[in-house]
Amino acid sequence: MDELIQEFLVESNENLDRFDGDLVKLESAPGHKELLSSIFRSIHSIKGACGFLGFQKLEKLAHAGENLLSKLRDGELPLTPEIGSALLESGDRIRQMLGSIGETGADGEEQFPELIERLIRLQDAPAAQPSPAKAELAASNQPESKPKPKSEPEPELKSNPEPKPEPKIELPVETAAAAGAALQASAEEPRVEGGMAIEKAEDRMVSGGGGIARPVPTGEPAASTDEAGRSPEEGRGKAGAADSTIRVNVTVLDRLMTLVGELVLARNQLLQFANTLTDAGFHGISQHMNLIATELQEEVMKTRMQPIGNIWSKFPRTVRDLVVSCGKEVRIEMEGKETELDKTIIEAIKDPMTHLVRNSVDHGIEFPAARVKAGKDPVGLLRLRAFHEGGQVNIEISDDGAGLNSERIRAKAVERGVVTAERATRMTEGEVFNLIFLPGFSTAEKVTNVSGRGVGMDVVRTNIERIGGTVDVQSAAGKGTTIRVKIPLTLAIIPALVVRSAGDRFAIPQVALTELVSLEAGDTKGGIEMVHGAPVYRLRGQLLPLIYLNRELRIETAETQKAKQGPVNIVVLRVDNRQFGLVVDEINDTEEIVVKPLQKQLKNVKTFAGASIMGDGRVALILDVPGLAQRANLGVPGRDDAARDAAKSSVNPGEQRQTLLLFEGQGRSRMAIPLSSVARLEEFGPDRIEHCGGQEVVQYRGQILPLIRISELVGGRGLIEEMTDGVQKPLEVVVYTEGERSVGLVVDHILDIVEETLVVRHNTGGASILGAAVVQQKVTELLDVAGLVRAAHPKFFEAGA
Amino acid sequence: MAHTQQFCTFFLEGHFFGVPVQQIQEVIRYQEMTRVPLVPEVVRGLIILRGQIVTAVDLRRRLGMSERPADQLPLNVVARTDDGPVSLLVDEIGDVLEVSDEAYERAPENMSPEQKQMVEGVYKLEHRLLLVLNVHRALEVGADPR
Numbered sequence: 001m002d003e004l005i006q007e008f009l010v011e012s013n014e015n016l017d018r019f020d021g022d023l024v025k026l027e028s029a030p031g032h033k034e035l036l037s038s039i040f041r042s043i044h045s046i047k048g049a050c051g052f053l054g055f056q057k058l059e060k061l062a063h064a065g066e067n068l069l070s071k072l073r074d075g076e077l078p079l080t081p082e083i084g085s086a087l088l089e090s091g092d093r094i095r096q097m098l099g100s101i102g103e104t105g106a107d108g109e110e111q112f113p114e115l116i117e118r119l120i121r122l123q124d125a126p127a128a129q130p131s132p133a134k135a136e137l138a139a140s141n142q143p144e145s146k147p148k149p150k151s152e153p154e155p156e157l158k159s160n161p162e163p164k165p166e167p168k169i170e171l172p173v174e175t176a177a178a179a180g181a182a183l184q185a186s187a188e189e190p191r192v193e194g195g196m197a198i199e200k201a202e203d204r205m206v207s208g209g210g211g212i213a214r215p216v217p218t219g220e221p222a223a224s225t226d227e228a229g230r231s232p233e234e235g236r237g238k239a240g241a242a243d244s245t246i247r248v249n250v251t252v253l254d255r256l257m258t259l260v261g262e263l264v265l266a267r268n269q270l271l272q273f274a275n276t277l278t279d280a281g282f283h284g285i286s287q288h289m290n291l292i293a294t295e296l297q298e299e300v301m302k303t304r305m306q307p308i309g310n311i312w313s314k315f316p317r318t319v320r321d322l323v324v325s326c327g328k329e330v331r332i333e334m335e336g337k338e339t340e341l342d343k344t345i346i347e348a349i350k351d352p353m354t355h356l357v358r359n360s361v362d363h364g365i366e367f368p369a370a371r372v373k374a375g376k377d378p379v380g381l382l383r384l385r386a387f388h389e390g391g392q393v394n395i396e397i398s399d400d401g402a403g404l405n406s407e408r409i410r411a412k413a414v415e416r417g418v419v420t421a422e423r424a425t426r427m428t429e430g431e432v433f434n435l436i437f438l439p440g441f442s443t444a445e446k447v448t449n450v451s452g453r454g455v456g457m458d459v460v461r462t463n464i465e466r467i468g469g470t471v472d473v474q475s476a477a478g479k480g481t482t483i484r485v486k487i488p489l490t491l492a493i494i495p496a497l498v499v500r501s502a503g504d505r506f507a508i509p510q511v512a513l514t515e516l517v518s519l520e521a522g523d524t525k526g527g528i529e530m531v532h533g534a535p536v537y538r539l540r541g542q543l544l545p546l547i548y549l550n551r552e553l554r555i556e557t558a559e560t561q562k563a564k565q566g567p568v569n570i571v572v573l574r575v576d577n578r579q580f581g582l583v584v585d586e587i588n589d590t591e592e593i594v595v596k597p598l599q600k601q602l603k604n605v606k607t608f609a610g611a612s613i614m615g616d617g618r619v620a621l622i623l624d625v626p627g628l629a630q631r632a633n634l635g636v637p638g639r640d641d642a643a644r645d646a647a648k649s650s651v652n653p654g655e656q657r658q659t660l661l662l663f664e665g666q667g668r669s670r671m672a673i674p675l676s677s678v679a680r681l682e683e684f685g686p687d688r689i690e691h692c693g694g695q696e697v698v699q700y701r702g703q704i705l706p707l708i709r710i711s712e713l714v715g716g717r718g719l720i721e722e723m724t725d726g727v728q729k730p731l732e733v734v735v736y737t738e739g740e741r742s743v744g745l746v747v748d749h750i751l752d753i754v755e756e757t758l759v760v761r762h763n764t765g766g767a768s769i770l771g772a773a774v775v776q777q778k779v780t781e782l783l784d785v786a787g788l789v790r791a792a793h794p795k796f797f798e799a800g801a
Numbered sequence: 802m803a804h805t806q807q808f809c810t811f812f813l814e815g816h817f818f819g820v821p822v823q824q825i826q827e828v829i830r831y832q833e834m835t836r837v838p839l840v841p842e843v844v845r846g847l848i849i850l851r852g853q854i855v856t857a858v859d860l861r862r863r864l865g866m867s868e869r870p871a872d873q874l875p876l877n878v879v880a881r882t883d884d885g886p887v888s889l890l891v892d893e894i895g896d897v898l899e900v901s902d903e904a905y906e907r908a909p910e911n912m913s914p915e916q917k918q919m920v921e922g923v924y925k926l927e928h929r930l931l932l933v934l935n936v937h938r939a940l941e942v943g944a945d946p947r
Contacts (some may be wrong), residue, residue: 103835138914149819175887258852258853261852262851262852265849265852333838490934504835504836504838553838554838554839555836555838596853596854598854598856599854599855599856599884599885599887600884601839601840601844601858601887601940601942602837602844605837605840607838608837611835611847611854613849613852613854617849618833618849619846619847619848619849619854620835621835621837623846654826752916
C-alpha cells in the first residue's frame with residue numbers, strides 16, 4: 001500500500017506540474033482543445049486515484065476543480081483570469097495536500113471550503129443559460145465525476161467489459177517491452193472481472209510506466225461514449241513518447257553508477273595485467289572490454305542527466321502569479337530547455353533559479369506605463385537561456401527592464417559600510433554590480449512580499465558556489481540585466497588537478513584553480529620572500545601569500561624537506577575574490593575524477609572535500625580549497641566578513657577591515673600602512689644608496705627611486721640606531737607607487753601582513769599619522785602614506801600627474 | 802533453552818574480541834591504505850572496497866593498546882554502519898562462534914573507563930574470555946582536526 005501511495009504522489013505531482021504549465025499556456029491560447037483536454041485529464045487522474053485511496057478531502061477539491069474544467073472543455077464557459085487563478089490555486093492546495101500525505105499519510109486537516117465554494121460559484125457564472133446548463137452539466141458529467149470513488153471502476157467494467165480494457169491495455173503492453181513488471185500486471189488485466197475491480201485498478205497504478213505515459217487515467221473510460229472514443233486515439237498519439245521512457249528509482253541509478261565505477265577500476269587493472277602478457281587473443285579481448293566499459297560509463301552517466309526544462313517548466317506559472325499580483329506584463333522566452341545537467345545539480349539550482357526569475361520580474365522589469373514612456377514594448381521580456389560551454393553549463397536569466405543603478409548601489413554600499421566611499425568611487429561598474437550578492441543588500445525601495453528584503457542574492461550565490469558554480473551580473477541602465485550562472489555539468493565527476501606532496505596524491509578541483517607557477521631552482525630565492533615568517537610570492541607585482549601543502553597537512557618529513565632543492569611549484573588558487581598560492585612538491589596532471597564523500601569519522605576535517613579513486617586503483621583525497629585557506633588562517637574575507645563589517649560599521653564608522661603591512665618604526669614602535677598602497681617590498685644593501693640633490697636615492701628598475709626614511713620623518717633616530725649596530729644592515733624598503741612615480745619608504749623592520757578590523761582610537765598627532773589602532777593586541781600607528789610622501793617630496797604628486 | 806548468538810571473532814594484542822555477525826559485512830585481507838592527514842591517529846587511512854571508499858580504524862590504537870609490530874599486517878573486518886561500511890583493523894581473525902547468553906557477563910568494573918565504553922560485556926568461554934566490542938562506540942572517533 002505504501003508503495004502505491006508513493007507512486008500516487010509521484011504521479012500526481014507530475015500531473016500537477018503539467019496542470020500548472022498547461023493552464024498558463026491556455027491563458028494565452030484560450031479555447032485550445034488539446035490543452036484543455038490535457039488539463040482535464042491531469043486533474044481527473046488525481047481525483048480518480050485519490051478516490052479509491054480514500055483521500056476524501058483531496059478528492060472533493062479535485063472534484064470541484066474538475067467540474068469547472070469540464071465546463072471549460074465543453075465550451076460552456078470562457079477562461080477568465082478569475083477562473084484561471086481559482087484553478088491554479090486549487091492546484092496549489094492539492095499540492096499542499098499531497099505534501100501532507102507524503103509526510104503524515106493523511107490529506108491534512110484543511111478542507112478549503114472557500115476555494116471549493118469559489119470553484120462551484122464560477123461554474124455557474126454565465127447568467128445567460130442558467131438552468132439548462134446546469135441540467136446538462138448534471139447529465140453529461142455525472143458518470144465521470146461522481147464523487148463515489150469505489151463504485152467508479154466497477155460499473156465501468158461491468159457495463160461494457162469488452163471495449164473498456166482495450167485502450168488501457170494497449171499502452172502498458174507497449175511500455176512493457178521495457179518494464180517487465182508492467183507487462184505482467186497489464187497482461188493480467190483483461191482477465192480481471194468486475195468483482196476485483198479495485199484491486200485491478202491498484203495493479204494498474206503500480207504498473208504504469210510513467211505519469212506521462214498514461215494519458216488515460218483510472219476511471220476515465222467511464223466517461224461518455226464520445227469521450228471514450230476519443231481517448232484511445234489521444235493515448236496513441238502520446239504513446240510514442242511514453243514508450244521510450246520508464247520510471248526508475250534513483251537509488252538503482254546510483255547503485256548502477258557505483259558498479260560502473262568498479263567496473264572501470266577492474267578494467268584498468270585488467271589492462272595493466274594484459275600488458276604483462278603476450279597473448280594476442282587476450283589483448284584483443286581486453287581491448288574490447290575496455291571500449292565497452294568506457295561506453296557503458298558514459299551511458300550510465302547519462303541516466304543521471306535531466307533537462308533544465310524540468311525546472312524551467314514551473315517558471316511560467318511563477319511569473320504569471322507575480323505579474324498578476326504586481327500588475328506588470330511579462331512574457332517568457334526559453335532557449336536551450338533541453339540542456340542537460342546532473343540530477344543533483346538540477347535540484348540544487350532550483351531554488352536559486354526561482355529566486356533570480358522572481359527578482360527579474362519584481363525588480364528588473366518596469367511597470368507597463370514606465371516601459372511605454374521609455375519607448376519599450378509594454379510587455380516585458382524575461383529570457384532564460386542555457387547552453388554548454390567549456391565543460392560547464394551556462395544559464396542566463398535576462399530581462400529587458402531598467403537595469404541596475406550603479407550609483408544607487410554604490411551609495412547603498414557606502415551607507416551600509418560594505419565599502420568605503422573612497423573604494424566605492426574606484427570600483428568598476430562590474431564590481432559594483434556584484435555587490436548585490438552581499439548579504440543584507442537590497443536596493444529595492446520598498447519591500448514587496450516577493451523580494452527586497454535583502455536576503456536572497458547572497459543565498460543564491462552561496463547555493464550556486466556550493467555546487468562549484470559562479471554567478472555574475474551584467475547590466476546596462478535602461479536596457480536590462482543579465483545574470484549569468486555557470487555550473488559544472490555534474491558533481492559526481494569533476495575535473496581536478498592532481499598534485500603530490502610528501503609522496504601523497506591530492507586532487508584540487510579545477511574550479512578553484514587560476515594558474516600554475518613553477519620557479520626554477522635558481523630563482524627560488526628571488527621568488528619567494530618572507531614577511532615576518534610568512535612566505536609570499538610576487539605574482540605580477542601583487543603579493544601572493546603562500547602556503548605549503550605538506551606543512552598545512554603536517555605530512556612534512558625530513559626527507560621531503562631535503563628534496564626541496566628542485567623547482568618550486570605554486571598552484572594559484574582563488575577563494576571568493578582572494579588568491580593564494582599553494583606550494584606542492586609535484587604537479588601531475590588534470591583528470592576527471594569521481595567524487596566520493598568521506599565517512600563521518602573524517603567529516604570534521606574541513607580540509608578535504610571528499611576522496612576519489614584514481615586510475616591506478618588507489619585513493620586520493622580531494623582538497624577543499626576554502627577549508628584549506630581557512631586552516632592556513634589566510635583570513636579569506638568572505639561574505640561573512642562583509643556582513644560583519646556592515647553590522648559593525650553602522651555602529652562605528654571608524655571601523656574597517658583592512659589588510660595592513662606592519663613594520664617597526666623608531667623605538668620599536670609599531671606602524672602600519674594599508675597593503676593596497678604597497679607596490680613591492682624590497683631590500684637594498686647600504687652600498688647601493690646614492691645621493692642626488694641632497695636626497696638618498698637608489699637605482700631601481702631603471703629608475704631613480706627616492707628614499708624616505710620613515711623614522712626621521714615621524715620624528716625618530718633610525719639612522720643613529722643603525723650606526724650603533726656597527727655593521728650597516730640592508731635597508732628594508734616599501735615601494736609606494738602613484739601613477740608612474742615611485743618612492744621607497746625605508747622602514748626599520750617589516751613585521752607582518754595582517755587583516756584586521758581597525759578601530760581607529762584617536763589621532764596621536766603628527767601630520768603623517770592617521771591615528772592609532774590596536775592590531776594584534778598592540779597599539780599601532782597608522783601612517784598616512786600620501787601625506788608622508790607629500791611632506792617629503794611636495795612635488796611628488798604633481799610630477800606624477 | 803538458552804538463547805544463543807553468533808559472533809565474528811578476532812584478536813587484538815592477544816585478546817579475544819567478538820562482534821555480532823549481523824554487524825559484520827565481510828573480512829578481507831590487508832589492503833594498501835591512503836593515509837589521511839590531520840585526522841586522529843586511530844584512523845589509519847582509506848581503502849577501496851569494490852568501488853567504495855572505506856575508512857579504516859585501527860582497533861589497537863582505538864583501544865589504547867601497543868602498536869602492532871611493523872612486519873605484521875592487519876586484517877580488515879568490515880562492519881556495517883548507518884554511514885556505509887567501515888573497516889576495523891585487527892591482528893588476526895578467529896572463527897564465527899555461537900555462544901550462549903548464559904555465559905554473558907557485564908564488563909568487569911576494573912577495566913579502564915575508556916575501554917569499558919567500547920567493551921560491552923564478556924562471554925566466559927571454556928578456555929578464554931570473549932570480549933564483546935561495541936562497534937558503534939568504537940567508531941565514534943571524536944575527530945578533532947586540530
